Amino acid sequence: MPDEPLVDAARLTRALTGPGRVFTHVRCLPTTGSTNADLAAEAVAGAPSGSVLVADHQSTGRGRFDRRWEAPPGTSVAVSVLLRPTDLPLERWLWLPLVTGVAVAEALRVVAGVDALVKWPNDVLIDDRKVCGILSERVDDAAVIGMGINTTLTDEQLPVPTATSLALEGSTADVTDVVGEVLQALERAYRRWLDDDDLRFWFAQRCSTVGRRVRVQQSDTQGVDGLALGVDEWGRLLVHTSLGERAFAAGDVVHLR
Numbered sequence: 326m327p328d329e330p331l332v333d334a335a336r337l338t339r340a341l342t343g344p345g346r347v348f349t350h351v352r353c354l355p356t357t358g359s360t361n362a363d364l365a366a367e368a369v370a371g372a373p374s375g376s377v378l379v380a381d382h383q384s385t386g387r388g389r390f391d392r393r394w395e396a397p398p399g400t401s402v403a404v405s406v407l408l409r410p411t412d413l414p415l416e417r418w419l420w421l422p423l424v425t426g427v428a429v430a431e432a433l434r435v436v437a438g439v440d441a442l443v444k445w446p447n448d449v450l451i452d453d454r455k456v457c458g459i460l461s462e463r464v465d466d467a468a469v470i471g472m473g474i475n476t477t478l479t480d481e482q483l484p485v486p487t488a489t490s491l492a493l494e495g496s497t498a499d500v501t502d503v504v505g506e507v508l509q510a511l512e513r514a515y516r517r518w519l520d521d522d523d524l525r526f527w528f529a530q531r532c533s534t535v536g537r538r539v540r541v542q543q544s545d546t547q548g549v550d551g552l553a554l555g556v557d558e559w560g561r562l563l564v565h566t567s568l569g570e571r572a573f574a575a576g577d578v579v580h581l582r
């Protein structure tokens with residue numbers, strides 16, 4: 326494991342921080358346990374809104390639904406941010422992972438030239454294969470949002486056949502540029518969310534789930550099949566099922582076709 330991180334903290338700091346900007350403190354590490362766990366501990370200790378932690382490798386990276394998130398060193402960059410959107414009601418927080426997914430998809434289009442879209446709620450896919458997973462966690466009055474972006478994973482290193490990486494999609498984008506573009510897109514998206522914009526149309530345009538037949542799996546139920554119609558004002562997925570319309574606030578979605 327190299328001592329120097331692959332991601333250039335000085336360059337990121339120049340691109341992101343300044344008066345009135347969302348991200349204030351940027352740190353980059355070669356390795357850590359989990360960038361989300363680190364920022365969650367810092368949130369409890371009173372760290373300011375706008376902290377960013379980037380790592381080339383995580384030994385205990387965590388995914389949604391208590392899954393693990395693993396990748397060989399230097400192949401999938403881990404980026405977490407700590408935000409304190411204290412003025413917004415908690416119901417609006419459901420939107421945060423969705424907003425992040427759209428920001429990542431938009432950034433990857435720009436910096437890596439890939440056709441990235443969001444699978445509800447927040448997986449970022451290229452041609453239906455996952456390039457980025459997002460884990461949004463609430464810690465007291467803070468949100469810790471983590472993004473795992475597969476940069477240089479090879480075919481042999483993919484955790485599942487339905488994953489992909491920027492390199493496998495033909496991109497040679499520099500990892501500091503990728504992280505910088507993602508965080509700048511997240512800053513813009515976060516401001517829209519803070520401004521209480523209606524995000525439904527914006528999200529639906531970038532979401533490959535809407536208009537598809539889907540299976541929504543929740544931990545304690547069999548999957549529910551139906552046609553994804555869109556998202557409601559709380560960011561819940563609206564699905565037309567054989568028993569009528571249902572709104573899902575969480576769950577794993579499979580695109581059926």
Ligand SMILES: O=C(O)CCCC[C@@H]1SC[C@@H]2NC(=O)N[C@@H]21
Nearest residue numbers: 359361386387388389458471473
């Ligand atoms: O798809 C998922 O299950 C979500 C994966 C989220 C992984 C990221 S990597 C940065 C941050 N730190 C973690 O431990 N997890 C998130």
